[in-house]
Amino acid sequence: MAKCLVAQSGGPTSVINATVAGVVKANQLNPVYDTVLGGLHGIEGILDELFVDLTHMSEDENRVLRQSPSSALGSCRYKLKRENKADFEKLFAILEKHDIRTMFYTGGNDSMDTVAALDEYAKANGIEGFQFVGCPKTVDNDLMVMDHAPGFASAAKFIATTAYQTWMDSTVYTRQDVFILETMGRDAGWLAASACVSGIVDMVVLPEVPFDKESFLATVKKHVDAKNKCYIVVSEGVRYEDGTYLAAGESKNDTFGHAVLGGSGHALREMILEAGVSERAKVQDLSNAQRSHASEQSKVDVEESFKLGMSAHMRSIDPSFTGQTVYVKRIEGETYDVEFLATASSNIANHVRHFPTEWILPEYAGITQEAHDYFAPLLVGQPEIMRDEKGLPRQVKPYYMR
Amino acid sequence: MAKCLVAQSGGPTSVINATVAGVVKANQLNPVYDTVLGGLHGIEGILDELFVDLTHMSEDENRVLRQSPSSALGSCRYKLKRENKADFEKLFAILEKHDIRTMFYTGGNDSMDTVAALDEYAKANGIEGFQFVGCPKTVDNDLMVMDHAPGFASAAKFIATTAYQTWMDSTVYTRQDVFILETMGRDAGWLAASACVSGIVDMVVLPEVPFDKESFLATVKKHVDAKNKCYIVVSEGVRYEDGTYLAAGESKNDTFGHAVLGGSGHALREMILEAGVSERAKVQDLSNAQRSHASEQSKVDVEESFKLGMSAHMRSIDPSFTGQTVYVKRIEGETYDVEFLATASSNIANHVRHFPTEWILPEYAGITQEAHDYFAPLLVGQPEIMRDEKGLPRQVKPYYMR
Numbered sequence: 001m002a003k004c005l006v007a008q009s010g011g012p013t014s015v016i017n018a019t020v021a022g023v024v025k026a027n028q029l030n031p032v033y034d035t036v037l038g039g040l041h042g043i044e045g046i047l048d049e050l051f052v053d054l055t056h057m058s059e060d061e062n063r064v065l066r067q068s069p070s071s072a073l074g075s076c077r078y079k080l081k082r083e084n085k086a087d088f089e090k091l092f093a094i095l096e097k098h099d100i101r102t103m104f105y106t107g108g109n110d111s112m113d114t115v116a117a118l119d120e121y122a123k124a125n126g127i128e129g130f131q132f133v134g135c136p137k138t139v140d141n142d143l144m145v146m147d148h149a150p151g152f153a154s155a156a157k158f159i160a161t162t163a164y165q166t167w168m169d170s171t172v173y174t175r176q177d178v179f180i181l182e183t184m185g186r187d188a189g190w191l192a193a194s195a196c197v198s199g200i201v202d203m204v205v206l207p208e209v210p211f212d213k214e215s216f217l218a219t220v221k222k223h224v225d226a227k228n229k230c231y232i233v234v235s236e237g238v239r240y241e242d243g244t245y246l247a248a249g250e251s252k253n254d255t256f257g258h259a260v261l262g263g264s265g266h267a268l269r270e271m272i273l274e275a276g277v278s279e280r281a282k283v284q285d286l287s288n289a290q291r292s293h294a295s296e297q298s299k300v301d302v303e304e305s306f307k308l309g310m311s312a313h314m315r316s317i318d319p320s321f322t323g324q325t326v327y328v329k330r331i332e333g334e335t336y337d338v339e340f341l342a343t344a345s346s347n348i349a350n351h352v353r354h355f356p357t358e359w360i361l362p363e364y365a366g367i368t369q370e371a372h373d374y375f376a377p378l379l380v381g382q383p384e385i386m387r388d389e390k391g392l393p394r395q396v397k398p399y400y401m402r
Numbered sequence: 403m404a405k406c407l408v409a410q411s412g413g414p415t416s417v418i419n420a421t422v423a424g425v426v427k428a429n430q431l432n433p434v435y436d437t438v439l440g441g442l443h444g445i446e447g448i449l450d451e452l453f454v455d456l457t458h459m460s461e462d463e464n465r466v467l468r469q470s471p472s473s474a475l476g477s478c479r480y481k482l483k484r485e486n487k488a489d490f491e492k493l494f495a496i497l498e499k500h501d502i503r504t505m506f507y508t509g510g511n512d513s514m515d516t517v518a519a520l521d522e523y524a525k526a527n528g529i530e531g532f533q534f535v536g537c538p539k540t541v542d543n544d545l546m547v548m549d550h551a552p553g554f555a556s557a558a559k560f561i562a563t564t565a566y567q568t569w570m571d572s573t574v575y576t577r578q579d580v581f582i583l584e585t586m587g588r589d590a591g592w593l594a595a596s597a598c599v600s601g602i603v604d605m606v607v608l609p610e611v612p613f614d615k616e617s618f619l620a621t622v623k624k625h626v627d628a629k630n631k632c633y634i635v636v637s638e639g640v641r642y643e644d645g646t647y648l649a650a651g652e653s654k655n656d657t658f659g660h661a662v663l664g665g666s667g668h669a670l671r672e673m674i675l676e677a678g679v680s681e682r683a684k685v686q687d688l689s690n691a692q693r694s695h696a697s698e699q700s701k702v703d704v705e706e707s708f709k710l711g712m713s714a715h716m717r718s719i720d721p722s723f724t725g726q727t728v729y730v731k732r733i734e735g736e737t738y739d740v741e742f743l744a745t746a747s748s749n750i751a752n753h754v755r756h757f758p759t760e761w762i763l764p765e766y767a768g769i770t771q772e773a774h775d776y777f778a779p780l781l782v783g784q785p786e787i788m789r790d791e792k793g794l795p796r797q798v799k800p801y802y803m804r
Contacts, residue, residue: 008574012570012571012574014567041574041575041576044576045576068570069567069570069571070567070570070571070574071574072570074573074574074575074576075574075575076575076576077575077577157793157794160792160794161695161697161794161795162691162695164794164795164797165416165471165472165691165694165695165696165697165797166689166690166691166694168414168470168471168472168474168694168797168800169414169471169472169690169693169694170690171476171800171802171803172410172414172443172472172473172476172477172800172802173443173476173477173478173479174443174446174447174476174478175479179690197792197794198794282689282690283689284687284689284690284691285686285687285689286691287568287684287685287686287687288568288571288572288581288684288686289564289567289568289686289688289691291571292567292568292570292571293563293564293567294567295563295567295698296697296698298793299793375792376791376792379792379793379794380791380792380793381793382787382789382793385784387784389778389782390562390599390777390778390781390782391559391700391781391782391783391784392559392562392563392566392599392600392781393563393566395566395567395570398570398573398574400573400574401573
């Protein structure tokens with residue numbers, strides 16, 4: 001029997017560890033692999049042969065892992081470039097050396113590209129006996145093919161809850177006040193749009209709609225004139241018609257060439273104060289908390305993420321199952337339900353699934369009923385959170401720190 | 403029979419509404435007053451005779467109110483100044499007109515000063531038949547006399563949880579990284595210190611210790627050199643030896659003459675990057691979410707806040723009970739327990755209870771075991787949160803919007 005390897009890449013989410021827990025649990029139910037290795041810090045750590053043995057993880061640890069946010073195995077921003085053959089050769093040598101037959105890789109579209117690239121390389125070089133399986137995750141929900149990506153629903157739930165609660169907070173005084181909630185979402189507005197589930201959002205500013213300063217300020221003024229308040233949600237990735245970011249002053253590129261954003265909320269605040277539309281405007285940037293606040297996971301999300309890991313493991317029994325990504329498809333019907341399917345990882349790699357523009361109401365007024373119907377079943381259910389004696393959620397100690 | 407009035411002032415907390423719920427429930431158990439009025443927007447709205455009738459609140463609404471953050475009755479920053487006799491005359495005339503015998507006022511030290519001032523005015527002018535009772539609340543935990551203020555423990559729990567979760571998030575990459583979590587705390591470091599309950603904080607920067615840039619940067623460097631990471635928590639109100647705020651560039655005064663803060667996290671970030679101590683530093687400002695994230699209330703906190711409202715109502719049966727604030731005292735012993743006592747509101751008004759300097763470790767290294775022992779029992783227990791069909795917590799619609 002050979003080993004399998006599970007590793008994580010890209011930005012953390014509050015349920016990405018549940019997929020790892022699913023892979024481990026599936027192998028305990030049917031020990032297809034004699035060892036389940038965790039690769040630390042994604043491809044970067046695998047190239048350094050940094051592994052931990054997860055095979056005999058206890059049920060208690062498995063449950064704690066499912067309720068732990070972030071990437072317990074560590075993550076990386078290291079990009080496996082197709083032209084860098086040395087990396088591929090080294091990686092295959094390491095897999096060979098450790099008798100690793102299957103590699104499960106969780107991540108977003110860059111990580112799915114890594115899965116596709118490894119499969120391509122093997123096929124192009126006549127290398128046999130290895131399988132590469134992608135497990136999607138991203139709070140941004142911008143992955144193609146699937147109904148939604150694991151990680152999104154929990155972030156959306158935290159955002160919608162926090163929107164309602166900070167809206168209550170922001171309206172207690174009689175004074176004029178604008179509140180701006182900034183969410184993640186580099187290219188797609190799913191997270192910002194999810195705040196509308198709270199029912200209190202006056203305006204939502206999404207990357208899918210080129211930003212129009214004049215129209216934006218006129219609409220803020222309309223709300224402030226009517227009720228002295230305006231609650232705005234803005235995605236970090238909002239751009240003007242010409243493609244420049246709202247927060248352009250602060251942007252720079254990460255190692256993948258993506259713009260590093262943040263600051264669109266403050267850009268809107270400056271705009272509003274400068275135009276004299278409101279005397280006062282406050283910004284809350286949800287920053288890292290929105291993707292790692294696991295104490296309010298969506299039960300649907302954590303369970304789907306766990307099952308996705310199980311499904312990936314179970315499908316890998318078929319030696320021809322490689323270069324594939326397992327994903328969730330919603331089944332049409334009265335009651336929410338999903339099925340777990342697989343597609344070529346290349347179908348997901350390097351694409352962006354935008355929030356549908358037909359779901360966006362004009363003048364930043366929010367989202368359509370169809371969008372609400374899409375969100376509604378995803379945020380439902382509370383997993384029972386195990387807590388320590390101080391009342392804090394039990395969380396795994398990251399494996400890369402052990 | 404006369405009426406009583408309950409109103410809220412100052413910044414919201416996630417359990418301040420539980421005190422209102424306690425007053426209402428106590429009057430349902432023993433209808434000392436024929437009507438329980440809610441005053442909207444504190445003193446400001448009372449002067450405009452903005453009342454709602456809370457007498458017959460259903461048990462369901464009472465429970466939803468207990469799990470709703472912010473000030474459901476609205477709040478105000480309006481300061482009742484002793485020299486402004488017209489306000490006092492008007493207020494007493496309104497109480498008289500509406501047959502209001504007792505006024506319960508929830509708030510921080512400014513609000514306790516309002517309670518004291520109303521009592522003083524009545525006594526100085528031979529006005530009889532009115533009672534003024536203070537119910538403390540503040541996330542800052544800076545009120546004198548009491549062991550802790552309702553509202554603090556839930557904010558502390560959110561902060562400690564978020565600290566652990568964002569720490570996990572901030573360490574997943576192998577790259578050099580400093581993470582800075584900014585909490586509220588204008589004058590006192592209780593909230594920032596509470597992050598240490600998470601067990602992961604490398605450095606905590608509190609207002610009680612004059613800020614020493616050189617020593618701070620040297621300590622950050624020590625952590626970064628040792629493990630490529632440093633997790634820092636900073637209070638918004640941190641000052642240099644000469645009294646200027648870290649975030650001085652952005653400060654201005656509110657209507658009470660208090661500095662409006664925010665930005666100490668970004669000030670530290672600039673300092674670290676400028677000194678070249680780390681290549682990268684990220685800031686999360688918890689902003690309004692830390693005081694209104696009620697979906698993770700501490701059960702101890704919400705129950706004490708509710709009982710405090712009950713106690714205030716029950717004690718008001720004694721007509722001589724006025725100018726008093728009900729508070730919580732911790733009982734010494736193996737098991738955590740409290741008693742509810744009362745003190746003259748003037749003992750609380752306009753003072754600040756700092757985080758004990760003897761509980762602060764040198765070189766920003768955290769807090770002592772005594773401080774941990776103080777925090778430990780406060781964050782315990784999860785109230786069962788009732789949720790709507792979308793999975794979001796049920797929250798009251800603010801009374802000032804009905």
